[in-house]
Amino acid sequence: MVIKILKKNIIKIPKNISIYFCKDNILTLIGPLGIKSIKLKTKIKIFNKNNFIAVTQFPIDTSNISINEKKKLKFLCGTYVAIIKQVINEITQKSKKKINIVGVGYRAMNINTLDFSILHLKLGYSHQIYIKIPKSLTLICPKPTKIFIYGYKQQKINQLAALIKAYKMPEPYKGKGIFYDNENIILKEGKKI
16 A cells, blocks of 8 residues: 655654654654653654654554545644644744733733732723733733743643733724734724714
8 A cells, every 4th residue: 555645744853852653653752841742543654864754644554444534534634743843843942922012001010929920901991900820831021011921832822822812802993902923903994074
């Protein structure tokens, strides 16, 4: 059986990462910042000479799989490629997210206690907003209108950033709200009299 490997399903592994593949179809990656494991449903090939991993569309045992299952595994192939790339980023470097607050009187302040960290937001509401920051993440407010989130897990960083942004979504008429650093919105024109 000839297995087709697409170019987009080939991942280059940095030299400072070790790869181990177990019998139970578990891929373990060890890097300078930690160890991560992934349970795979598709087949992978490891090329030690060139430090490449190729994710194929077929599972280990194809004898009792229906056509619909084969289609699902084909779609999962791209998902596993993305997951493996994300895990490689997580174990080699710290992730970060920048958030900007735009609006008159909108402020953010980081309050550090002995046990945990709290983000205090003033967003023009009649009440103040307090968000508890998980211990695995670091939050810095160098200016009252800028927030930096650092951590090792990209998913947790994105969740916290989305939670902060949900308190004041960008407004399309005046351009006020909470924005990601690289986010631009197109302002709408208001009603003319």
